[in-house]
Amino acid sequence: MTKFTQMGRRMIVVTVILLLLFGYIGWQLYTVQIRRHDELYKKARMKYTTVKTMNGKRGEIYDYSGNLLVGNIPCSDVCADPSIAGDAKRCREIAKFLAEKLEISEESVYEKLMDKEIVTRNPDGTKKVRQRKFVIIKGKVDYEIAERLKLETARLGYKTVFYRETTKRYYPKKQLLANVLGFTNLDRDQVVAVIGLEKFYDNKMRSVQGLERYERSRDGLPLAYGNSSMKEDKDGFNVYLTIQEPIQAILEEELDKFMERFTPKSAYAVMADPYTGDIIAVAQRPTFDPNDRNSMKPNAWRNRIAEDTFEPGSTMKPLVVAGALDRGIVTPETRFDCEKGLWFYGGKSLKDSHPMGILTVSEIIQHSSNIGTAKIALAMGEKTLDEVLRSFGIGSRTGIPLKPETAGIYRPLKLWDTLSITRFPIGQGVAVSPLQLVRGYCMLANGGHPVKLRLVDRIENPATGIEQKMPLEKHDSIFKDPSTHKKIVEMMKTVTGQGGTAKTAAIRGYYVAGKTGTAQKFVDGAYSRKKYIANFAGFVPADNPRFVLLVVADEPNGGIYGGTVAGPTFQTIAERTLKYLNVKPDYDADARDQEQKLAKKKKLEEMRREREIEKTRNGVIPAPVQRKARVSRPAGNGKYKINGRKYRYITFTKR
Amino acid sequence: MTNVRTMRTQEEIRRSSRASAKRSWMVSLVIKLSFMFALIFLAVNARIIYNQKAEQINREIARTKSKIHQLNREIANLKVRKEQLSSWPYISSRINMFKLGLRPADSKQIRKIVLLDVDGHSGAMNGTAELYRENRTAGTD
The missing domain is CATH 1.20.5 (Single alpha-helices involved in coiled-coils or other helix-helix interfaces)
Structure with a gap:
């Protein structure tokens, strides 16, 4: 019991x-x-749940044929975890290795690896010390270097070093089209578009961030039956330009030579298709290499073709004359007295650089007479002149996708003074942007049809491959008389022919229609006698133009006239482009040379025969025909000194 | 009362039949339970094997994905590199560096054009084809 x-x-x-x-x-x-369910569940989830952000790819920029102009190049940030870097000796060893491979200072890497603690202050003022687990040794390391380094660090067992994959905006063609393309910056890992097309199409090219959340196993791989959610990332749209890279390369190369030869303050060239308004090539100097941020000077950033204005000078004349011809105010044969180069109107004098007497309208264009053009404008009257200039787009923006874009300087009719009617037609008192002038010349080339300049041809969604084409606008011709186009083209052809102001712009085998422009710069309230803007605008082949080309030099050295400064560059760019485009010549230049040679020979033969006849008639030997004496060029580069003063040869033929 | 043939009493016979009934019930229960356990075992095993396979495939997918990602990065890098190398500024710099003395194409360079038929032989101009066997498209000055 x-x-x-x-x-x-x-x-x-x-x-x-x-x-x-x-x-x-x-x-x-x-x-x-x-x-404690919520708290512990959260902790556990944090431990086994991975959240991954995917940034997508920013849209790329291509030329018309799909050549990459702006892309994203893969690269890596080389990072380290100082908490597992080891002691000072080990850190020194790793620092030495990384510094050598990444071409950075060993000391800075060592300091980063040795900085193992983060000290923060709690709200109550007490210190809180945490281990530092992340430092960037070098950001945006090239793909190849990073991949090589990855293998080497793995081989050497440097577990402290790890790599964060990233991409950087890359411009493979360097300074080619740099100003138009623009560039982006990084602000706290966010891409910020700064200028150019990058900025204008930022909302289209910007990628949409994706988010993936999944439960992972111990080795970091997603669990097959774990919870997961995903928001897909979206790549930005690709932009295809109207630019043709090979022609762009020609333009840039020639512009570089032009800068070397005339050392102007700035220069730009624009080439456009006169029928569609497509900009085929465009370049400016100074420019920059978007990959090299050190070369980026603020004066090189500006998009001069859209932002800058200049007084076009005589390149304005064909627009005015075309208007006068179209309205029947003048014909190509109408004569005007060009007053031997000096004419007073409204109390001010107007001069011609080459004094001329009575000239036809065609000759006014050929010799670029200011007085003749001013008289044509007077015959038109202010209202008609204003209508004509506005119909060619003077004073209105082109709407190109570059911001900011100037509308130029062109006064409303009510603000015109007495001199305006004689100065505006010769490109004084009016300022245009290079794009505005190109648009005006496109209209001259295509028969008077207003065009909308296009820089972007299509935008592509890379996910679907669907392309959105930028619309082509077609308008009725501003010319009421269909013969106006032919008349003005014929006149403009004479500019590059014998006796014209731009023989240097002529191309063998092709008829070139164009016009020179030489404008004094307006400095401190007066027209400067030293600072000029020289330009040449034209189109080739004149009767069936493939492109309109404008070349402008701001303050060139070694020449001031559009014909001598911009003309030769126009010629070389146009010739190379015609060859590239495989454009059939207008005439056989060799055959024409042969004909001219034969005609000359025939003439000499006739003269010789006449002499013979004369000789037999009088029994006297007549004096031989005086040939033009030729002065040989001095040795060297054409410069020489007399009594300490420097001289330079300008012409080599004594007339 | 005793059964003469088996020499067993009625009581014994009753007990024996009760015991055999109990035994057969036990056997059937054991069989049923074993079958059930076998089924469960099979199901669990199948699930484990299936899970294992799924995980294996999952890992394979992850590996392949990472490989694709790496290849994509390599392709992107090569694409940019190709564009860099095929750009005219680069080519012209090389031409200058190696003093290649290349000149732009000129139509006058062509001395004779040999037209080829579909098979790559010159059709109509047999004699010319023989003459220009080495440079099959065009001879240059």
Whole structure:
């Protein structure tokens, strides 16, 4: 009985203990599962859930044929975890290795690896020390270098070094089209478009960030049955330009030579298709290499073709004359007295650089007479002149996708003064942007149809491959008389022909229609006698133009006239482009040369025969025909000194 | 009362039949339970094997994905590099560096054009084809 009682007590004790234990476990379970459920579940989820952001790819920019102009190049940030970098000796070893491979200072890498703690302050003022687990050794390391480094660090067992994959905006053609393309910057890992097309189409080219959330196993791989969610990232749209890279390369190369030869303050050239308004090539100097941020000077950033204005000078004349011809105010044969180069109107004198007497309208264009053009404008009247200039787009923006774009300087009719009617037609008192002038010449070339200049041809969604084409606008001709186009083209052809102001712009085998422009710069309230803008605008082949080309030099050295400064560059760019485009010549230049040679020979033969006849008639030998004496060029580069003063040969033929 | 043939009493016979009934019930239960456990075992095993396979494939997918990602990065890098190398400024710099003395194409360079038929042989101009066997498209001055 006693035994039974003792056993019963023990049983009770054990039962109570067990019950207490079970109670404690139950309480713990209750605490973990119910009371602290949210907190612990969150902690656990954080431990086994991975959140991955995917940035997508920013849209790329291509030329018309799909040659890449702006792309994204893969690269890596070389990072390190200082908490596992080891002692000073090990850190020194790693720093030496990384510094050598990445071409950076060993000391800075060592300092980063040795900086193992982050000290922060709690709200109560106490210090909190955490281990530093992330430092960037060098950002945006080239793909090949990073890949090589990855293998080497793995081989050497530098577990502290790891790599963060990233991309950087890259401009593979360097300074080619740099101003138009623009560039982007990085602001706290966010891409910020700064200028050019990058900025204008930023909302189209910007990628949409994606987010992937998944539960992972110990080795970091996603669990097959774990919870996961995903928001897909979206690549930005690709932009295809109207630019043709090979022609762009020709233009840039020739513009570089032009800068070397005339060392102007700035220069730009624009080439456009006169029928569609597509800009085929465009370049400016100074420019920059978007990959090299050190070369980026603010004066090189500006998009001069859209932002700058200049007084076009005589390149304005064909627009005015075309208007006068179209309205029947003048014909190509109408004569005007060009006053021997000096004419007073409105109390001010107007001069011609080459004094001329009576000239036809065609000759006014050929010799670029200011007085003749001013008189044509007077015959037109202010209202008609204003209508004509506005119809060619003077004073209105081209709408090209570059911001900001100037509308030029062109006064409303009510603000014109007495001199305006004689100065605006010769490109004085009016300022245009290079693009405006190109648009005007496109209209001259295509028969008077207003065009909308296009820089972007299509935008492509890389995910679907669907392309959105930028619309081509077609308008009725501004010329009421269909013969106006032919008449003005014929006149403009004479500019590059014999006796014209731009023989240097002529191309063998092709008829070139164009016009020179030489404008004095307006400095400190007066027209400067030293600072000029020389330009040449034209189109080739004149009767069926493939392109309109404008070449402008701001303050050139070694020449001031559009014909001598911009003409030769126009010629070389146009000739190379015609060859590239495989444009059939207008005439056989060799055959024409042969004909001219034969005609000359025939003439000489006739002269010789006449001499013979004369000789037999009088029995006297007539004096031989005086040939033009030729002065040989001095040795060297054409410069020489007399009594300490420097001289330079300008012409080599004594007339 | 004793059964003469088996020499067993009625009581014994009753007990024996009760025991055999109990035994057969036990056997059937054991069989049923074993079958059930076998099924569960099979199902669990199948699930484990399936899970294992799924995980294996999952890993394979992850590996392939990472490989594709790497290849894409390499392709992007090569694409940019190709564009860089095929750009005219680069080519012209090389021409200048190696003094190649290349000149722009001129139509007058062509002395004779040999037209080829579909098979790459010169059709109508057999004699010329023989003459210009080396330079099959055009001879240059």
